Amino acid sequence: MQQFKRLGRIGLAMLLVGLISAGLLTAMPTQASAQQKTIKYGTMHPLTGAYAVLGRDQMRATEMAVEEWNAKGGVLGHKIIWVHRDDELKGNVAIRRAKELVEEEKCDFIGGTLSGSISLAMNEFACKTKTPYVAYCMSDMVLGSDQCEYGAAFMVVPYAASLAVAQYAFKNVGKKWFAITADYRWGHSLLEGWLWQSQQMGGQFLGNVYVPLGTTDFSTYYAKVLAAKPDFIVMNNLGADQTAAIKQASELGLTKNIKIFCTKTAQHTIKELGPAYNENVIGGMSFYYKLRDKYPGAKKFVDKFMKKYGAPPEQDGECGYVATNILFMAIEKAGTVSDKKKIMEAMQDIKYQLTKGPEYLRGCDRQRVQSYVLVKGKGAKAKGWDLADIVAEIPGDKIIMSCEDNAKKLPFINIKLPK
Amino acid sequence: MFEIPWNVIAMQFFFGIALGCIFVLLSSGMSIIFGLLDVVNFAHGTFAMLGAYAVFVVISLSGSFVVGLVSAVVIVGIIGMIVEFLFLKPLYGKDPLLPLLLTFGLSVAIPDLIKIIFGLIGKPVNYPEALSGTLMLGSVIIPGYRLFIILFTLVALISLWLFLKRSDLGMIIRASTRDSLMVQTLGINVSRIWTFGFGLGVGLAALAGAIAAPMMSATPDMGVDMTMTAFVVTVVGGLGSLGGAIVGGLLIGLVVAFTAFVAGEYSSVSMYFCMALILLVRPRGLFGEQGRE
Numbered sequence: 001m002q003q004f005k006r007l008g009r010i011g012l013a014m015l016l017v018g019l020i021s022a023g024l025l026t027a028m029p030t031q032a033s034a035q036q037k038t039i040k041y042g043t044m045h046p047l048t049g050a051y052a053v054l055g056r057d058q059m060r061a062t063e064m065a066v067e068e069w070n071a072k073g074g075v076l077g078h079k080i081i082w083v084h085r086d087d088e089l090k091g092n093v094a095i096r097r098a099k100e101l102v103e104e105e106k107c108d109f110i111g112g113t114l115s116g117s118i119s120l121a122m123n124e125f126a127c128k129t130k131t132p133y134v135a136y137c138m139s140d141m142v143l144g145s146d147q148c149e150y151g152a153a154f155m156v157v158p159y160a161a162s163l164a165v166a167q168y169a170f171k172n173v174g175k176k177w178f179a180i181t182a183d184y185r186w187g188h189s190l191l192e193g194w195l196w197q198s199q200q201m202g203g204q205f206l207g208n209v210y211v212p213l214g215t216t217d218f219s220t221y222y223a224k225v226l227a228a229k230p231d232f233i234v235m236n237n238l239g240a241d242q243t244a245a246i247k248q249a250s251e252l253g254l255t256k257n258i259k260i261f262c263t264k265t266a267q268h269t270i271k272e273l274g275p276a277y278n279e280n281v282i283g284g285m286s287f288y289y290k291l292r293d294k295y296p297g298a299k300k301f302v303d304k305f306m307k308k309y310g311a312p313p314e315q316d317g318e319c320g321y322v323a324t325n326i327l328f329m330a331i332e333k334a335g336t337v338s339d340k341k342k343i344m345e346a347m348q349d350i351k352y353q354l355t356k357g358p359e360y361l362r363g364c365d366r367q368r369v370q371s372y373v374l375v376k377g378k379g380a381k382a383k384g385w386d387l388a389d390i391v392a393e394i395p396g397d398k399i400i401m402s403c404e405d406n407a408k409k410l411p412f413i414n415i416k417l418p419k
Numbered sequence: 420m421f422e423i424p425w426n427v428i429a430m431q432f433f434f435g436i437a438l439g440c441i442f443v444l445l446s447s448g449m450s451i452i453f454g455l456l457d458v459v460n461f462a463h464g465t466f467a468m469l470g471a472y473a474v475f476v477v478i479s480l481s482g483s484f485v486v487g488l489v490s491a492v493v494i495v496g497i498i499g500m501i502v503e504f505l506f507l508k509p510l511y512g513k514d515p516l517l518p519l520l521l522t523f524g525l526s527v528a529i530p531d532l533i534k535i536i537f538g539l540i541g542k543p544v545n546y547p548e549a550l551s552g553t554l555m556l557g558s559v560i561i562p563g564y565r566l567f568i569i570l571f572t573l574v575a576l577i578s579l580w581l582f583l584k585r586s587d588l589g590m591i592i593r594a595s596t597r598d599s600l601m602v603q604t605l606g607i608n609v610s611r612i613w614t615f616g617f618g619l620g621v622g623l624a625a626l627a628g629a630i631a632a633p634m635m636s637a638t639p640d641m642g643v644d645m646t647m648t649a650f651v652v653t654v655v656g657g658l659g660s661l662g663g664a665i666v667g668g669l670l671i672g673l674v675v676a677f678t679a680f681v682a683g684e685y686s687s688v689s690m691y692f693c694m695a696l697i698l699l700v701r702p703r704g705l706f707g708e709q710g711r712e
Contacts (some may be wrong), residue, residue, distance in 0.1 A: 048641050049640065050638070052534070052539050053539035053540050056539060101707055142431070171652065180521075183683075183684040208685035209679075209683035209686070210683050211679075211683055211686070212683075212684060212685075212686060212687040212688070214644055214687065215686065215687060216631070216634070216635050216641075216644060217434075217438050217634070217675070217679075218674040219434045219437075219438070219565070219634075219678050220431060220434045220435065220438065220675065220679035220680065220686065221680075223427045223430040223434070224427070224430050224680060226427075226430075227424060227427050240541075240638060240640075240641070243636050243638075244634065244635040245543065246637075247632055247633070247634055249638065250546075251546060251551070251562050251564055251565075251634065252553060252560060252562055253552070253553050253560075253562075268539075268540040268541075271540055271543070272540060272541040272542070272543055272636045272638070273543060274543030274545055274636075275543075275545060276545075277545075290695060296663065301492075319480055394697060410687070
């Protein structure tokens, strides 16, 4: 009995010590936040599922940018608090998370996402709640009625990627082309871009197959491609779809005889493909880490990223890094952390040079005007992260339509997609 | 009306059969597991994914694709037996929903484990050098690797058939699928047969994953679609029927191939349409036994 009483007293003492420690610990950040003013930035990335590797890079680059700003004292003396969520690359989840970020976490600014369609929903949400939103992905949000004064797009518009790759292909390879297109809005937008550029440069469109997302066997589509005898094949797909498509093209010997152009490709796709991504496979990217040999800003960014995370950043990471930086630069330029409208106005026509050459965020539609890079695979010669070489960098102003055209979705609205 | 060249039709047929062979391997495993244990294995595609990673690791170490294929079956088969022994066995005789939930849990947990071990980026599995070229049969292009898939599946299925029909263990397995209580009464440890049967089923899934790996690379999430395909083929062929899995696999392969040619965007949905059609006409599937629909 005596022993039980002693144990009880010890337990009570431990509980008290625990409570006091917990109280002290929780009080610490409160005191710190009382001393320093803060702003809150919330981002969303697909951290689970097939595109988790890209989502992770977006998250890492955002973290790096926030750390850099906080290291130099934050924005206008405000420490940046950054929170992030997994949107699972699902529209409904993304909207739920965005509400969480704005209504519960009280984020002043939101950003991220990897899907164009999710970015459209986010843009709409940003307009309703008047919360500035910086999109990290290829998005049509600057086109037509989707434009909103609280949204800014930092990856190229989908059609711009097509124009860049098509200009190179028609000039350097041939005129006859066949497309394999992922059957959803993003794929269709890319195909529209190709068809328009083909008309401008005298290309000969031989045909297209729409392929459902998540297709693993592409060989069944190649019989049609082979029968058409194109000069090159266009891949309007991404991720696992692109991996399977190129793998099976190599199985049929297509990568030995025909050039393949991927309108958008990714570093990890090239790595996954190994020798199949050879010198006949050319892919488009808004950023490839070898730009560090050309631009000091790219070198600084890539070296720091590699040192911190052990691998070079994907284009999606670079986009997140630039978007985060521009958001904070706009806050500084506006001289306010609370007047959201003024901050968005400050973002317009903002000029900067961060990871590539001189760039700007276009005033009329808040679209980042940036170059698009074409890389050629190294196939069996690839080693470590030395996977591809840059063959061209198409300037941003050559692949973007005017704001007036974008507002009317011209000229692509007049393009009739094949059935 | 445009004319379709016969060589394109022939190629489409060939690709459909090769694709169907992967479906056959995948769904035979699922059929064996369902026939023996009455367990709907939601992690079937996950075990196929493990097969793809196993072939990647073994090829990296040994340099031999064939050694990789055999090892994938053995390694994943053993993993399957351990899973059955530790997690599934305690659930037999309880709510039939429990094994289903368990395998669903495995289908979520195992890919995450793979991501931790191998990273988020998939691993390339190259086509074996000797099979990487193409053959010309008149004007029909035949990829060597697809031909290998067809021949290899044929050999694997004949071996499986001989094992199940002629060997003592095979006959016990077949008897257990019919009436496990009777087999138990005859003094045979049915519990061990179940463990082996589960290992055999997931081993076949691993073989499908390993053989498909050069066509798509090994990625942690590749199992999701494979599970769905295995379900469709198994339902079309008839739950628990090995013959059904073979016919169903080839049929679905051909349906997908020809739909891809005629209307590419409907190729994925075509298999579900085919399943719905067969279920309407014959609810127990093509070769399913009455009472098992």
